[in-house]
Amino acid sequence: xxxxxxxxDGSEKSPQSKEMVTSNTASTLCISSRSESVWxxxxxxxxxxxxxxxxxxxxxAAVFLFGMVITxxxxxxxxxxxxxxxxxxxxxxxxxMLLVCGLVWIPIIRKKQKQRQKSxxxxxLKSFFFNR
Numbered sequence: 596x597x598x599x600x601x602x603x604d605g606s607e608k609s610p611q612s613k614e615m616v617t618s619n620t621a622s623t624l625c626i627s628s629r630s631e632s633v634w635x636x637x638x639x640x641x642x643x644x645x646x647x648x649x650x651x652x653x654x655x656a657a658v659f660l661f662g663m664v665i666t667x668x669x670x671x672x673x674x675x676x677x678x679x680x681x682x683x684x685x686x687x688x689x690x691x692m693l694l695v696c697g698l699v700w701i702p703i704i705r706k707k708q709k710q711r712q713k714s715x716x717x718x719x720l721k722s723f724f725f726n727r
Contacts, residue, residue, distance in 0.1 A: 644708070648700035655693025662686030 666683030669676055 644704060645701065648697045648704065650697075651693055651700065652697030655690050655695075655697055657690070658686055659690025659694055662688075662690050 662683055662685070665679055665686055669679030669683055672679060
C-alpha cells in the first residue's frame with residue numbers, strides 16, 4: 596500500500612486541498628503566459644504596422660510586371676505563342692489581385708488603429724471613474 600507524502604511541516608493534506616493547489620497553479624500559469632505586448636500600449640513603428648501590406652503590394656506589382664512582359668512576348672515571339680498567351684493574363688490577374696489587396700489592407704489597418712486608440716481612451720476613462 597502506498598503512503599501519501601507528508602508536507603514539510605508534518606501535516607497531511609487532504610485530496611481536496613491537492614486539487615485546489617493544482618487548479619490554482621494552472622490558473623497562475625495561464626495568467627503568466629499571456630504576451631506582454633498584447634496587454635501593454637507600447638507604440639510600434641510604421642514598418643511594424645504596415646510591413647505585411649507593403650510586402651503584398653510589392654509582390655503584386657512584381658507579378659503584374661512579369662505578366663506584362665510575358666503578355667508582350669506573346670505579341671513578339673513566334674515560338675511557344677500559346678504558352679505566353681495563357682500565362683501572361685494569369686500573371687497579370689494574380690499580380691493585380693495582390694496589388695489591390697495590399698492597397699485595401701492599408702486603410703483597414705488605419706481604421707483598426709483609430710478604434711484601438713478610442714478603446715484605450717475609453718478604458719482609461721472607465722477605470723478612472725470606477726476605481727474611486
